[in-house]
Amino acid sequence: MEQVLFDQGSKHALSYNYDCLLFDLDDTLYPYSSGIAAHCMKHIQEYMIHQLGIEESKVPDMCYKLYKYYGTTMSGLRAIGYELDYDHFHSLVHGKLPYDHLLKPDLALRNKLLSLPIQKVIFTNADKRHTSEVLKRLELEDCFESIICFETLNPTNIDGGDEMKASNDHSGIFDILEYQPSSGVILPETPVVCKPFELAFEQAFKIAKIDPTRTLFFDDSVQNVSMGKSLGLRTVLVGKSEVVPRKAETSMSMSARHFNKSRWTLNNREPGMLGHSHKIRSSQFMPSNLPSLCPHI
Numbered sequence: 001m002e003q004v005l006f007d008q009g010s011k012h013a014l015s016y017n018y019d020c021l022l023f024d025l026d027d028t029l030y031p032y033s034s035g036i037a038a039h040c041m042k043h044i045q046e047y048m049i050h051q052l053g054i055e056e057s058k059v060p061d062m063c064y065k066l067y068k069y070y071g072t073t074m075s076g077l078r079a080i081g082y083e084l085d086y087d088h089f090h091s092l093v094h095g096k097l098p099y100d101h102l103l104k105p106d107l108a109l110r111n112k113l114l115s116l117p118i119q120k121v122i123f124t125n126a127d128k129r130h131t132s133e134v135l136k137r138l139e140l141e142d143c144f145e146s147i148i149c150f151e152t153l154n155p156t157n158i159d160g161g162d163e164m165k166a167s168n169d170h171s172g173i174f175d176i177l178e179y180q181p182s183s184g185v186i187l188p189e190t191p192v193v194c195k196p197f198e199l200a201f202e203q204a205f206k207i208a209k210i211d212p213t214r215t216l217f218f219d220d221s222v223q224n225v226s227m228g229k230s231l232g233l234r235t236v237l238v239g240k241s242e243v244v245p246r247k248a249e250t251s252m253s254m255s256a257r258h259f260n261k262s263r264w265t266l267n268n269r270e271p272g273m274l275g276h277s278h279k280i281r282s283s284q285f286m287p288s289n290l291p292s293l294c295p296h297i
């Protein structure tokens with residue numbers, strides 16, 4: 001399968017061959033404006049307050065830092081010392097989401113995905129049930145050959161039970177709010193396998209039999225796109241106006257460089273090329289931009 005993109009400045013056409021489209025799920029296959037992310041954040045914060053006994057005033061900043069350094073809040077909570085039951089966490093964060101109210105079928109995207117004769121794979125940090133619920137509401141359940149989700153990469157659940165650190169027992173918990181990258185203190189490692197860590201990508205490539213150099217990766221996270229790019233994927237950052245450097249060029253949490261977005265566009269009339277990474281906004285991405293982004297697949 002061939003994709004042709006153009007560097008507007010040089011007028012030279014560049015051809016890429018793709019065997020696979022690799023998609024994040026949340027805020028990528030549907031727009032951030034759906035409200036799913038806001039509901040999830042509220043539920044995560046309630047979990048931290050009520051299940052882990054974390055002081056309410058600290059929770060927003062903790063969420064921000066844990067997501068920034070560990071890809072997901074749950075991954076960060078495990079890293080800094082909390083024991084938590086993965087299934088219980090997911091059931092409280094996703095279990096009460098009003099999916100029918102927030103998501104609608106995307107038949108244009110469905111038809112486009114089904115028309116592309118190459119492998120399509122979901123690669124998400126979300127749990128299996130949430131992934132299934134989202135794809136069902138979007139009517140995209142049968143559009144992907146493989147789904148790599150939380151349980152794929154973390155097959156063993158932790159039964160929190162008596163070991164759960166909650167209700168004022170915060171002994172031995174790493175203070176993420178006091179952490180400064182310049183301090184020389186080493187962040188504790190997380191046992192959770194998830195994006196944006198290299199191990200998660202390597203396992204996804206292996207499980208779905210993906211050649212990263214022949215795969216186009218769509219994700220709304222700068223960190224995920226940066227790591228993917230460093231591992232050889234061609235990448236599309238969904239919903240951001242930023243250039244993403246390769247992981248080797250930056251730390252995981254480095255802010256991406258901004259660029260002149262008027263120069264780079266991604267549609268058939270005004271084609272653009274941006275290194276190995278392309279930028280489109282969520283509102284433009286679904287469903288109409290997939291055909292224009294991949295005009296020759």
Ligand SMILES: [Mg+2]
Pocket residue numbers: 024025026027028219220221
């Ligand atoms: Mg996402």
